[in-house]
Amino acid sequence: MNQQSYLHGWQPSRKNLLWVAAIAAALALSACSKDDASESTTTSAVSTEGKSAAQIAVEAAKPLCEDGKTITIVWEAGLQSLDPNNFSGPMWEEATGCKIKVVEVPTSEMFTKIMQEYRANTGAYDALNVIPAWMPDLAQAGALEQLDSYVDKYGYRGELQTIAATYRDNQMTVDGKIYGFPDDGDVFLMYYRKDIFAREDLQTAFKDKHGYDLIVPETWEQFIEIGSFLTDALKDEGVYGASMFREPGYGNFMFQERFRNEGGKFFDVDMKAAVNGPEGVKVLNGWLTENKFMPPGVEKFGFVENLAVFVKGEAAMTISWPPYGRFAAGYLENEEALSWVPKTQIADKVGYALPPGGHPELAAGFALSVASTSKNKEAAYLFIQWLNSEEISNQRVQLPYALRDPFRDSHFTNPGYMALWPDAKDYLAALGEGAQTGLLDLSLIQTDKYEEALRQGISKLWAGDDPQAILDKVASDWDAVTEQVGVDKQRAVYESWAAKSGAYPN
Amino acid sequence: MSAEGTLRNTRSSERRFKYTLIAPSIFVLLLIGIFPLVYLLVVSFQGITMIDNDTSFHGLRNYAAMASDIRLWESLLHTLAFTAIALPLELILGLLMAQLFIDHLPGRQIFVALLVLPVVVSPIVAGATWSLMFDNRFGPINQIIGWIMGQDMTLLWTISPNLVYPAILAAEVWQWTPFMFLLLLAALSAVDKSQLEAASIDGAGYWRIFFRIVLPAIWPVMAVAILIRSLDLFRLFDIVWALTRGGPGTMTETISIFAYVKGFQQFETSYTGAVALMIIIMLSFVVIMALRRVELSR
Numbered sequence: 025m026n027q028q029s030y031l032h033g034w035q036p037s038r039k040n041l042l043w044v045a046a047i048a049a050a051l052a053l054s055a056c057s058k059d060d061a062s063e064s065t066t067t068s069a070v071s072t073e074g075k076s077a078a079q080i081a082v083e084a085a086k087p088l089c090e091d092g093k094t095i096t097i098v099w100e101a102g103l104q105s106l107d108p109n110n111f112s113g114p115m116w117e118e119a120t121g122c123k124i125k126v127v128e129v130p131t132s133e134m135f136t137k138i139m140q141e142y143r144a145n146t147g148a149y150d151a152l153n154v155i156p157a158w159m160p161d162l163a164q165a166g167a168l169e170q171l172d173s174y175v176d177k178y179g180y181r182g183e184l185q186t187i188a189a190t191y192r193d194n195q196m197t198v199d200g201k202i203y204g205f206p207d208d209g210d211v212f213l214m215y216y217r218k219d220i221f222a223r224e225d226l227q228t229a230f231k232d233k234h235g236y237d238l239i240v241p242e243t244w245e246q247f248i249e250i251g252s253f254l255t256d257a258l259k260d261e262g263v264y265g266a267s268m269f270r271e272p273g274y275g276n277f278m279f280q281e282r283f284r285n286e287g288g289k290f291f292d293v294d295m296k297a298a299v300n301g302p303e304g305v306k307v308l309n310g311w312l313t314e315n316k317f318m319p320p321g322v323e324k325f326g327f328v329e330n331l332a333v334f335v336k337g338e339a340a341m342t343i344s345w346p347p348y349g350r351f352a353a354g355y356l357e358n359e360e361a362l363s364w365v366p367k368t369q370i371a372d373k374v375g376y377a378l379p380p381g382g383h384p385e386l387a388a389g390f391a392l393s394v395a396s397t398s399k400n401k402e403a404a405y406l407f408i409q410w411l412n413s414e415e416i417s418n419q420r421v422q423l424p425y426a427l428r429d430p431f432r433d434s435h436f437t438n439p440g441y442m443a444l445w446p447d448a449k450d451y452l453a454a455l456g457e458g459a460q461t462g463l464l465d466l467s468l469i470q471t472d473k474y475e476e477a478l479r480q481g482i483s484k485l486w487a488g489d490d491p492q493a494i495l496d497k498v499a500s501d502w503d504a505v506t507e508q509v510g511v512d513k514q515r516a517v518y519e520s521w522a523a524k525s526g527a528y529p530n
Numbered sequence: 531m532s533a534e535g536t537l538r539n540t541r542s543s544e545r546r547f548k549y550t551l552i553a554p555s556i557f558v559l560l561l562i563g564i565f566p567l568v569y570l571l572v573v574s575f576q577g578i579t580m581i582d583n584d585t586s587f588h589g590l591r592n593y594a595a596m597a598s599d600i601r602l603w604e605s606l607l608h609t610l611a612f613t614a615i616a617l618p619l620e621l622i623l624g625l626l627m628a629q630l631f632i633d634h635l636p637g638r639q640i641f642v643a644l645l646v647l648p649v650v651v652s653p654i655v656a657g658a659t660w661s662l663m664f665d666n667r668f669g670p671i672n673q674i675i676g677w678i679m680g681q682d683m684t685l686l687w688t689i690s691p692n693l694v695y696p697a698i699l700a701a702e703v704w705q706w707t708p709f710m711f712l713l714l715l716a717a718l719s720a721v722d723k724s725q726l727e728a729a730s731i732d733g734a735g736y737w738r739i740f741f742r743i744v745l746p747a748i749w750p751v752m753a754v755a756i757l758i759r760s761l762d763l764f765r766l767f768d769i770v771w772a773l774t775r776g777g778p779g780t781m782t783e784t785i786s787i788f789a790y791v792k793g794f795q796q797f798e799t800s801y802t803g804a805v806a807l808m809i810i811i812m813l814s815f816v817v818i819m820a821l822r823r824v825e826l827s828r
Contacts, residue, residue: 320684321666487778
């Protein structure tokens, strides 16, 4: 029977029509409910049983906290820890009865402290702030608790899906298992002076000299030409073309970003280090060239030195983490905790863009984890779920002092955040764009050994060594680490990392 | 029982009582001194790293790795260089200051108290303070040099290969010269004045009196001061860490920084155990030789 005769052979009765209508209606309802369900996991904070992840965490924690339990959490020292000390910690205690004890540790010592405590097995830490690049090391060592079962038990998978894809897909798991919740949308942005780039005299002079418009640089070649031009033109006004981090600890991130934007790959197919290729040498030579049009002593600039130069209006461009945007805008500059930040001279004059190359480094960041040696794992988990939830994280990223940067889709479009200062909308848009195109920090077994070799190389650059010789030594050190870890073992980890969406520019 | 037997019993009882009294001290000493050393020895023959808690016997692998670790020997060389330069400087400056203050100057006690202040500052705080002093934007040192030179000076003290050693040594000498000064001042105060007067009456000159009477008299104290400072300089860490973190590259990395990085940043536990054991053996040798010399000089 062909199709036509089959159709012609079917004579619909009233009963058949009713059946068809009923099935169609059921299918339509089913499709609608499926749409609703998918929406509820992507756009709404409502999780299972109509409760948000924050509500679930609070209700589940109350019985655990009846005896006045204390949860100890490791947090970066300084401004970062004002969040749990002044804001989230007291809120959690009021909601559940559990006290929060914050152990403040400088970033450079966090890995060491976490590992030391794990080795000592004292159970001193319950929850941890972990830089995502460390996660493979800490997870393999056994220092982190696997969180999948807790996530399912407390219905958190839905809200995890609303974390921006770059962070969610790349900074949460090791070998497909959840070890931490991405909690800080660290990404490098370019901050530039809109008023300087809009000056007609500079635009005309620049076009006459270089043959193209004075624009926010999109390539590193443009950055050098524009930065150099602006220093020549504005030095008498006390303004340099650009200022930048150059301390090796920060330079490590900047090298990783720019090297990949120039087309570099960290390792070749044989797992031999390839940082000493032409792309790497180009980056270091570029830095040396740029230093000539940057403020004297830029080689020593870290976060604070560079910030001071920029917010005082002494540089036309810089690249840094998101707080620069807030500090430069003068957002709550009278906040006592921010008294160390120089008063901004450039509020309303700052524009936001992606750094040259268009793929910013997702430098460092933090994920919230549970220590495997904790004696309060359940309570610690519930605390970090609550912190990381839509509801609470939207408040935390708006704290002016806490340095937690937007990392959820809803953070980038939060109307309250957009209204915080006149250009906050542009700021959030740039951060959102960076979250889509950002590049992950290199993350391998014993990542710090690779980073340390790079940091040493950068410090040698400022001491006057030859870029090619520096990178040859870095590559040799990297190969030695790879050999020590095991080439095949490390290759598997690297390939897994390199397959992630943010490992290399698409 | 004979008198001899009674005496033997009494002595035996006294010995037991004596051993009972010192037993807790010996136990504590074994616990905090010998046990860690034995444990360190055991760990140094294992293969414990950050990712591998391998406690099986690895023979001399870690010790063989030390032999080919250029960074280790360079860090040892840097440590010796710091010791070789800082120690004589601190000794000479301390002695000069002690000579100056041996006479009863007006306000002497206040000056001595002020001069001793750096010793009571934690070395890591001293390092951080000097880091600010050397800062090219906010530090006073570059500003003072700039005023003298009549132009802005951007001397990168903690980055430039030519300046980084002088910077560390300045901080180190600033902090520990007062220690030498204090000990030598006490030693000089104890020199027999009658001998000095007698030598002076006999027509001995200043240098002759110093080398023939003063120096021999203060030498036991000076030797102990040198020994203490040598050991301190050998474990130099805080000031260098605060100023350069061992950089540029590993140019100022001391053996203590090397051991810290390997042990507590990279968690090469067994390898660090081998390094630590080597340091202990070297320092023990230095101490034994130094003490022997002090004993011989008596």
